Amino acid sequence: MTKTLCVTSRSCSVLLDPDGLYEAREKHVLYLDGERLGEEYRSVASLFDLEPDTEYELQVESADGGRETVSFRTRKETCTLDVRDFGAKGDGETEDTAMLQAAILCCPDGGRVVVPPGDYVTGPLFLKSRMTLEIQDGAALRLLTDRNRFPVLPGSTPADNRDGEVLLGMFEGCAVDGFAGALNGIDLTDVAVIGEGIIDGRANEGDWWVQPKEIRIASRGNLFYTQRCKGMLVQGLTFMNSPSWNIHPAFSEDLDFIDIRVKAPWDSPNTDGFDPESCRNVRLLGAEISVGDDCIAIKSGKIDLGRKYKRPCENLEIGWCALLDGHGGVTVGSEMAGGVRKVRAHHCYMKGNDRALRIKTRRDRGRDGVVDDILFQNIRMDGVKMPLIVNSFYFCDADGKSERVQSREKLPVDETTPEIGTVCFERVDASGCKACVAYAMGLPEKPMKQLTLRNCRFDFDPEAKPLVPAMALGVEECCRRGIIAKYIRGLTLENIQTTGVEGDLLDILEVEKLDIDDQK
Secondary structure (H helix, E strand, O other): OOEEEEEOOOOEEEEOOOOOOOEEEEEEEEEEOOEEEEEEEEOEEEEOOOOOOOEEEEEEEOOOOOEEEEEEEOOOOOOEEEHHHHOOOOEEEEEOHHHHHHHHHHOOOOEEEEEOOEEEEEOOEEOOOOEEEEEOOOEEEEEOOOHHHOOEEOOEEEOOOOOOEEEOOOEOOEOOOEEOOOEEEEOOEEEEEEOOOEEEOOOOOOOOOOOOOOOEOEEOOOOEEEEOOEEEEEEOOEEEOOOOOOEEEEOOEEEEEEOOEEEOOOOOOOOOOEOOEOOEEEEEEOOEEEEOOOOEEEEOEOOHHHHHHOOOEEEEEEEOOEEEEOOEEEEEEOOEOOOEEEEEEEEEEEEOOOEEEEEEOOOOOOOOOEEEEEEEEEEEEEOOOEEEEEEOOOOOOOOOOOHHHHOOOOOOOOOOOOEEOEEEEEEEEEEEEOOEEEEEEOEOOEOEEEEEEEEEEEEEOOOOOOEOOOOOOOOOOEOOEEEEEEEEEEEEEEEEEEEOOOOOOEEEEEEEEEEEEOOO
């Protein structure tokens, strides 16, 4: 059943195959008002170069020749500003920062700034409310490589408001001075950034990836960064070679990221693809991500921000995505002191991840650091080392390997104790697994509430070598093992099929209630 996912004045994205993964189960032929556009193999597709305030009919032809029609009307548009009219050259050599920024600042409410084909050398740009920025096919924003030319966003500035501060710069869950991103949105409403163009951080040409943990002036920036925004669409674009995380919305809501691509070399440091932090009502649909760190990492502050603002990351949908390479496919944490809840990741394809579906936390994330109502559903994996991870002993930070953080003793429950509620893996189909089916650990003093695996299949690589399944001390290497589960109140297994598992399917410790049905 084809349906529209988003409509702007110049574009539309549609869902062609709700039951497909990133790739649809069959190719579709698209017609717009009777004119043939071409074939589409993906489940999510986009149309560009539309006219504003216009009614369209999209016909979708299936393999058997049947057609389905979807009608939509594009939004109104007050005017279009071309950045070349503001002096932008787009010649790959001239710096166009001021010209691009001038066009954005001059755009009236409901207007569009268009970046036509060309290579635009630019520093960080700042968006404004109630506008559309369109980076057209053949256009690329290419960041300057000299960090001395970048503005710095202060981490925390004292302010006369209810919080006593204004947050701007953020890095790895903390309020710290950070370089601005390629595109920045601060306190905005109703913004669209669309097109088939490229945003290139050019980190491979500068020194961003050289000694990346060293703070030089400020922390490394993102390609797309928001703070306190509401109502934002990012559609169709390609993000590549970011200095650090690629897309990082923070303390924002009602966000759509549809039909985007995120690319970085497999060995590039901390180039996470998509990291929403303390956000609500977020959709990531039809994305292809291949990076040097987690493809997707859902966060809510490391410690201080989570405890002060108590702002969880909640109500997220991740669907019809291809998550390739990367340390993690879809990851929750570990910076999640404000909590993460109601996440739905479904109809995704994963290939080559170290740890595909992953939850990571640790002592000191705090009582607000609750992970709950997490559902991974209809996921296909090929060649992942570890399909499923729930880790309450993740050894990040300077004290991550301390005796208290890593102790398996039952410590007192206090304001520093995080919690994992319900997590469900349903209809996961994984081939070429290496270490084990799942490695899940709650805390001895605060066991995980409920872990469910339902209608899943795991096929192991017969040539797999032993490896450590979870990043915590005291975890031994394993190879072609079943489900290792510790410190869990309820563990439910329904219709779990495995091929190539050596030894028993279950290795459990302090699991209070175990429900097993139809294991093979």
